[in-house]
Amino acid sequence: MRTKINLPTALYIHIPFCESICDYCDFTKLQYFHSFAKKYLVALKRELNERVQNKDIKTIYIGGGTPTSLDDKQFEALLKMVEPYSKNAIEYTVEANPESLSLSKIKQLKKYGVNRVSIGVESTHDQILKSINRKHTFSDVKSVMRNLRDNNIDNINLDLIIGLPNVSFKMLEEDIKNILSLKPKHISCYSLTVHEHTVFYINKIEEPDEEFAYQAYKSINSLLEKSGFTHYEVSNWALPGYESKHNLVYWNNKRYYGIGLGASGYIDNIRYKNSTNFNQYVSFMNEIEQEIVTPSDEKDYELMLRLRTKFGVNLIDYQKKFGVDLYASHKQVIDEYIAQGYLTLQDNVLAPTFEGMMILDKIYLDLA
Ligand code: SF4
Incomplete structure (x- = not known):
């Protein structure tokens, strides 16, 4: 079911x-x-x-x-x-x-x-x-x-x-x-x-x-x-x-409706983007692009999006949701980022510092 x-x-x-x-x-x-x-x-x-x-x-x-x-x-x-x-x-x-x-x-x-x-x-x-x-x-x-x-x-x-x-x-x-x-x-x-x-x-x-x-x-x-x-x-x-x-x-990777020309939304396991063609849209021929989000994609989105904010990723929730112990699997790299002042780990929340937010692409690649 x-x-x-x-x-x-x-x-x-x-x-x-x-x-x-x-x-x-x-x-x-x-x-x-x-x-x-x-x-x-x-x-x-x-x-x-x-x-x-x-x-x-x-x-x-x-x-x-x-x-x-x-x-x-x-x-x-x-x-x-x-x-x-x-x-x-x-x-x-x-x-x-x-x-x-x-x-x-x-x-x-x-x-x-x-x-x-x-x-x-x-x-x-x-x-x-x-x-x-x-x-x-x-x-x-x-x-x-x-x-x-x-x-x-x-x-x-x-x-x-x-x-x-x-x-x-x-x-x-x-x-x-x-x-x-x-x-x-x-x-x-x-x-x-x-x-x-x-x-x-x-x-x-x-x-x-x-x-x-x-x-x-x-x-x-x-x-x-x-x-x-x-x-x-x-x-x-x-x-x-x-x-x-x-x-x-x-940024918390939650679902949202997106309505209108070129708008994006995320419903259930589908991320979608409306047509950007005005004539199509107003003629009710909205051609929608869709991406089916697999559990593995969702895990990647979760990490990438949540690391954008100071609220970071709760590692216990992450493990419950995706079955992955992020700290155990990336201990060395996480410890290095923490020692260099790019990440913090407090109460099981892994979050970027100001300096970390400036190099998020690199951090994300190292943790993905
Ligand atoms: S042209 Fe672009 S940047 Fe300028 S007001 Fe319109 S949406 Fe904003």
């Missing part, structure tokens, strides 16, 4: 539209047009109703693209569509860009129970923002933060990019100080990756070299720790209790 499927309690929804396209962007996105978004919301509602069998959803994340690029009516239609799933949500996040998070949209967020907002800041230097085709200024970020707080939405993440062209180390530190002055609860810093088919790639912009990225992360970490933040995942810092509950579902 087949075992009962544990339905996911996390839901990701992708809104692929943006007001303009940033020069470095490799996400599944397209220019916003009212008529495109209208068609998209119809297809999205259908996928949501068909795929999401569990109404008892604990975490919701609406990302993009830029969800706030929808006009007010479409934005409300989206939040209304999600309402039947959000009743029991403990964390409900919407991504936003500063220039399109209007007061009316903030009031809609509040009305529909959204309790966390993630804002793409990327840089706090207006000339840099302009040079990468972002449409906001740092002053827009400040006013959006004020408006969110005036409407009692205080759980806010700010995103920053490390290694943008013409951003010196000093400017990066200013970015962190500027961001801290806004008192967010959570900060994400991603190192620039230059993908094919982006303006950056065409213009031969280079990614930051390893040493720059390492020194940048180190300096950011030190500034943020002094302000009470904890580095809990490779690119993420949070004040106590404000770690992203939704993203921890991914």
Whole structure:
């Protein structure tokens, strides 16, 4: 007899539209047009109703693209569509860009129970923002933060990019100080990756070299720790209790629904990815890629994902789940990493230090 499927309690929804396209962007996105978004919301509602069998959803994340690029009516239609799933949500996040998070949209967020907002800041230097085709200024970020707080939405993440062209180390530190002055609860810093088919790639912009990225992360970490933040995942810092509950579902190798163009999900033993072809998606011809996750794959995912966070891998749970005593099978290499300050082992939890998070690929290969 087949075992009962544990339905996911996390839901990701992708809104692929943006007001303009940033020069470095490799996400599944397209220019916003009212008529495109209208068609998209119809297809999205259908996928949501068909795929999401569990109404008892604990975490919701609406990302993009830029969800706030929808006009007010479409934005409300989206939040209304999600309402039947959000009743029991403990964390409900919407991504936003500063220039399109209007007061009316903030009031809609509040009305529909959204309790966390993630804002793409990327840089706090207006000339840099302009040079990468972002449409906001740092002053827009400040006013959006004020408006969110005036409407009692205080759980806010700010995103920053490390290694943008013409951003010196000093400017990066200013970015962190500027961001801290806004008192967010959570900060994400991603190192620039230059993908094919982006303006950056065409213009031969280079990614930051390893040493720059390492020194940048180190300096950011030190500034943020002094302000009470904890580095809990490779690119993420949070004040106590404000770690992203939704993203921890991914990093803890748990199941989640993914809805929308190019969205990924993980249900039962299948990881899937929706079509990235807009016309296919809105014509209800969503061609889905699937990966059957075998117990051995799941063991690898578990290690790879859990080692991304400071919460690490509980070796007793790991052994119960996969029948493998990781410490016994890799004692020498684990002991070496611990002695060198890359890993810690306390109360049967194997976790990376800050330095360990900087070389995770190597650690993972040695432990796989
Ligand atoms: S706003 Fe975000 S998703 Fe849209 S183009 Fe810029 S980086 Fe990409």
